[in-house]
Amino acid sequence: xxxxxxxxxxxxxxxxxxxxxxxxxxxxxxxxxxxxxxxxxxxxxxxxxxxxxxxxxxxxxxxxxxxxxxxxxxxxxxxxxxxxxxxxxxxxxxxxxxxxxxxxxxxxxxxxxxxxxxxxxxxxxxxxxxxxxxxxxxxxxxxxxxxxxxxxxxxxxxxxxxxxxxxxxxx
Numbered sequence: 132x133x134x135x136x137x138x139x140x141x142x143x144x145x146x147x148x149x150x151x152x153x154x155x156x157x158x159x160x161x162x163x164x165x166x167x168x169x170x171x172x173x174x175x176x177x178x179x180x181x182x183x184x185x186x187x188x189x190x191x192x193x194x195x196x197x198x199x200x201x202x203x204x205x206x207x208x209x210x211x212x213x214x215x216x217x218x219x220x221x222x223x224x225x226x227x228x229x230x231x232x233x234x235x236x237x238x239x240x241x242x243x244x245x246x247x248x249x250x251x252x253x254x255x256x257x258x259x260x261x262x263x264x265x266x267x268x269x270x271x272x273x274x275x276x277x278x279x280x281x282x283x284x285x286x287x288x289x290x291x292x293x294x295x296x297x298x299x300x301x302x
Contacts, residue, residue, distance in 0.1 A: 135277040137268075144281070145258040146251045147191060153177045155251065161244040165207065166229040172216050179212045194249035200241045208234065 146152070156177045157170065167173050183206035189199045206212055208230055217223040233240050259267070268279050 135275060137277045138280045140282045143258060145254065145260045147260055149181055152191060152252060153181055155248050159244060159248050164233055164244060166225050167216060175216050179206050179215065191252040192254060195246060195253045197241060200245045204237065
């Protein structure tokens, strides 16, 4: 069997669904920055961001824009939303203090923590949408259908989110 093999990593894909955004965002280091440690709390924070962005009618392809980040960042800074993330007063104060400190250098937060995730939803020359990959693989007019491997491992996901952050630190 001499099939052509195509291997794609998460950064090779143009992501186009809100649920993917939330899942990727769960792994981003923004939660560490804000000291949101528990996965359930991170999930609440990710949902708050998604709802704020959807309410502002921001499409996924525009997540990389600074205005999109500002909507998400303001939602995370909202006292009511912070109270949804953490109910206990100690954890809530820890979140509020971490947000206050991060807010002093919000441009850095945007560059290092927001953009690496947002860029995976932005049109890039080398990226292919999931639907495009499916069409490329199963197209009726293609006689030699390739075997496609998409690396969605946790390691690949973490590398995709952290690698651009590390690059940003070197500049």
